[in-house]
Amino acid sequence: MNILNFMIPIALFLGLCFLAAFIWSIHSGQLDDTETPAHRILIENDKHEENI
């Protein structure tokens, strides 16, 4: 059972990492608008550079 003493903190740590990532994603506004980005991927990037 010693292996558990090692693995449980790791499992919890990984879980915390995901939780942190989730909170970060909310704060950075990733879930504010779930529709527009799906369309934005279709926009060609090259055009922007031409305009600059």
Next chain:
Amino acid sequence: MQEDYRYLDLEQFRSLYRSLQNPQKMKFFIEGIKCSKCIDKIESIKLQSSDIKNIDVNLSNQTAEVELRSAHLPFAQVASEISRLGFRPIPILSAEDNEDNWRLEAKKDLIRIGVAGFCAGNIMMFSFAIYFGLHGPMKTYFEYLQFALYLPVLTYVTWPFYKGFISGLKQRSLSIDGPMAIASFIGFAVSSWNLFRGTGSIYLDSTSGFLFLILTTRYFQKSTRYKYLKFLRPTSLAESMKARLKTENSWKWVRSDSLKPEDILIIKQGDWLPADGFLVSEQATVDLSVLDGESMPRRLQRGGSVRAGSRLLSEEIEIRVTKSGTDSFLGKLLSSVVIPSISETESSHISNLASQVLLVIVLSVAALVLISGFFYDFESQFERAFALIVLACPCAMAFGTPLAFSFSMKRAQEKGIIIKSAKVFESLANVNDLFLDKTGTITDKHWSIVNSSHKDADNYFKQLILCLEAASQHPIAYALRDNWSDLQIPRNFKLEDLRDLPSGVSGIINGTPYKFYSYIEQTEKWFGLFQNEKLIWKFQMKSALQNEAKQVVENLRALGKKIYLVSGDSVEATQAVAQELQICPSMTHAQLTPEMKEALIKSNPNSLMIGDGVNDTLALNAATVGIAVKGGVDIALKSADVLFLNNSISSLPELFHIADIARKQIRRNLIIALIYNTLGGIAALLGLINPFVAALLMPVSSLFILLSTWWGTRK
């Protein structure tokens, strides 16, 4: 057509539109956004100017948020650039924009759900190991881990429940947040007690899992609700905030609430009229669709009265202001009906009452059991009380109702029925008297001329009538202007001494007295043009029944509803329609003013009124359930509870059906929850169920309700 956006940079307007939090930001509603190309087009404007910090387009809201590098830079430039691309940016009044608040709240809720999910998931993992027979020091280790993971649940996750519980107590009512707060706290107390003394069960897994479920369903409800509120954004109001005031040789932008009577305004093509007034120019075509849902443009002649909120379709005109701001028709409309309809919406529901009663019973029984524990076997009584609170807590009951409402509202929306508040579902059950407004609701909006006394009436006659009716807002006058839109009033017509008659007008045109009014001849309604009191032309006008009207009325009768017909129109015209729909004369009311309609509705408690979004606002507001079949969403929902987007009463049986299903579902949810709670409560009291099984069964009941609701309202 290029619009003028320079007003955006005048201080008086800036303060209206820019974001309250960040003065560098302004949000626009963009007419014409459809696809990904549009996003790109608008967002690449930021590459053209170094003034622009960012442009953020939101496709689902059809908005664009513009952020400049400094608060003093011009917004007008960006707006006209967007409009040059073929879109119509409309600035959103920052006070009316509730999106930022919603986002903030949603963020908080999501983080809380995330934390609850993380803690509950991990607690469950450890508790599962214990169920499968883990024992010894490892078991204690796992239990302490659960304890540690529950601490954020006890404090941070349960926080809104504590708050709701306490604010409920302050208002002397038991909030449904109460048992959750108590369950969370007692679950923790009992578990830690058992943990520290080394025997007994730990209930942290199911308590946290349950809180996670409740938070998730609450978030789901809130976001469904917000999606409805989005409809209420009054763009038409924002549009009529600006006015072009005529100055000596040009014009200047002013805010429409600073206008005074007799001011002369310049209205350009596409502008929204900022105030009520009279047409100074020769003629104009206006679109009143925001006010009454009528999509056909209206033609007005010189001297015709115009209303704030309509939109000019023809070339530039000038108007003389009569009323502005809150005195205008639009302003009055919005201010007179807003307050009552909002204050009514958040009324309490049956299930809330039921769960309140149940809550009181459960909590007092639990308290009794707990007190008895002081005299006899404290631990077992404590566990029984806890199991009772957890199992019999009417959470499933409390959330079953809003859940059924949100599902049903969503379904109604898919069918083109916008429902302002869930209260409608309950009110519809008690409604027996249906008041149908005739004009525009069950008859078509368009009149046509029939039975003319001259086969091809002289245009001169028609011009005379147009001249007499130029200022009239009566539906017949609109119908005539529409019918004879190819005619103009000749410039040499001079109208004097215009007077209103009981059912028409009289006036002197170029020295000759004319009258135009409706009269009854052999029980039929005729319109006659009289020259020197002598009839020179007569004709009849008819409006047809809407195709589905007859079927709908029959369907409603089959549901056992009493159908009344109300109208501002003449007795004969109303009776004719009533006869066709087989509505008996005693239930037909004609020649009613808006105030009389309101009084009639008020004298019939539990009535449903279906009518026009604008002319019938008073009656719609007075009715138990008011349904608008016309009008812009924002205005119609200010006075009515329901709006039919397809502008036809054919949605009415559908609405009854949906409400019926919603109520049945609520009843089913209540019964499921009641049986579940009662059986569970008794079992808990008898000590048949230990607190752990109880806490495990609680989310199951919520899940059961969720599935049942989804199944019951799926079609």
